[in-house]
Amino acid sequence: MARPLWFGELLKKTFPNIQLIAKLTKVPIIGRLVDKLLFEGDNIIYLTQDKLIPINQSIEKQDDLVLPSQVLEYFINKAKYHFIMNTCICRESLDCQDYPQDLGCLFMGEGILDINPRLGKKVSKEEALDHSKKCREAGLVHLIGRNKLDKQWLGVEDGNKLLTVCNCDPCCCLWRITPVLTPRISSKVTKMTGVKVKVTDKCIGCGTCTKDICFVDAIHLVGKRASINENCKGCGRCVSVCPQNAIELTIEDEQYIKKAIRRIDKLVDVI
Ligand code: SF4
Ligand code: SF4
Ligand code: SF4
Numbered sequence: 276m277a278r279p280l281w282f283g284e285l286l287k288k289t290f291p292n293i294q295l296i297a298k299l300t301k302v303p304i305i306g307r308l309v310d311k312l313l314f315e316g317d318n319i320i321y322l323t324q325d326k327l328i329p330i331n332q333s334i335e336k337q338d339d340l341v342l343p344s345q346v347l348e349y350f351i352n353k354a355k356y357h358f359i360m361n362t363c364i365c366r367e368s369l370d371c372q373d374y375p376q377d378l379g380c381l382f383m384g385e386g387i388l389d390i391n392p393r394l395g396k397k398v399s400k401e402e403a404l405d406h407s408k409k410c411r412e413a414g415l416v417h418l419i420g421r422n423k424l425d426k427q428w429l430g431v432e433d434g435n436k437l438l439t440v441c442n443c444d445p446c447c448c449l450w451r452i453t454p455v456l457t458p459r460i461s462s463k464v465t466k467m468t469g470v471k472v473k474v475t476d477k478c479i480g481c482g483t484c485t486k487d488i489c490f491v492d493a494i495h496l497v498g499k500r501a502s503i504n505e506n507c508k509g510c511g512r513c514v515s516v517c518p519q520n521a522i523e524l525t526i527e528d529e530q531y532i533k534k535a536i537r538r539i540d541k542l543v544d545v546i
Contacts (some may be wrong), residue, residue: 469528
C-alpha cells in the first residue's frame with residue numbers, strides 16, 4: 276500500500292543522523308536486522324561518468340565503446356512505467372546548496388503504481404531520458420539497481436518490480452553512508468566491472484581531489500600523494516577535478532556495459 280506523505284517527512288528527519296545509524300550496523304545483530312529489513316537482495320551499481328570513457332587506453336577498438344549512461348537508457352527504453360520524484364529527499368533534507376534539490380530519484384517498473392502519486396509523477400520514456408540527461412549535466416552520478424529500502428519506504432508490494440535510479444551528489448546523498456555500513460550491506464553497492472582508478476606519478480599532492488569530491492571518502496593524501504582505497508566505486512569524479520590529470524581511469528572489460536545490464540536484468544523485472 277502506498278505510504279502516506281507523513282512517512283516521507285519522518286524519513287527526512289532521520290537524515291542528519293544517518294551516518295550514526297549506519298555505523299550502528301557494525302554491531303552484528305543490528306547489521307543483520309537492518310540488512311534483512313532494508314537491504315536484502317540488493318545489488319546496486321555506480322555508473323562511471325560518461326565523459327571519462329574516452330581516456331581509456333586499455334580497450335583497443337575505441338569505436339565500439341559504449342557509455343555507462345547507456346545502461347540507464349537501456350532500462351528506460353525497456354520499462355513501461357517510469358516515475359520521477361518531485362524532489363531529491365536527501366538534498367532537500369540537508370538543504371543542499373551545491374546540487375539541485377529538484378532532481379530526484381527515478382523509479383521504473385510496475386512497482387511504481389504503488390507509489391503515492393503526490394510524491395512525484397508518472398512520466399514518459401522521453402521525459403525519463405531527459406531527466407537523466409539533466410542529472411548528468413548537473414554533475415550527478417547515477418546509481419542503478421534493486422534497493423529494498425526504496426521498496427519499503429515507498430510501500431511497493433513487489434520489490435522485484437521496482438528499479439531504483441539515484442542521482443548521487445558528493446555532499447548529501449544517502450549512499451555516502453556506504454563506507455561506514457557493515458560490509459555485509461556495503462558490498463551490495465559496487466563499481467562497474469573492470470573499472471580501475473589509480474593515482475599516477477603526475478600527482479603533486481595538491482589535495483584538490485580530497486576535498487568534498489568523493490562521496491565514499493575513498494581518496495586521501497598519504498604523505499605527498501593522493502591514494503585511493505578499496506571503497507572506491509569508480510564514479511570518476513576525482514579524475515575530473517585533478518588539475519594535473521594525475522588520476523587515471525581505465526576500463527579493462529569490454530563487456531562492462533553488457534555485464535551491468537545483465538546483472539540488473541536478473542534482479543528486477545521492469546516490464
Ligand atoms: S537516493 Fe539519490 S536521488 Fe534519491 S533522494 Fe537520495 S540523493 Fe536524491
Ligand atoms: S588533485 Fe591530482 S595532483 Fe592534486 S592531490 Fe589529487 S591526484 Fe594529486
Ligand atoms: S576515489 Fe574517485 S573514482 Fe573512486 S569513488 Fe571516489 S571520487 Fe569516485
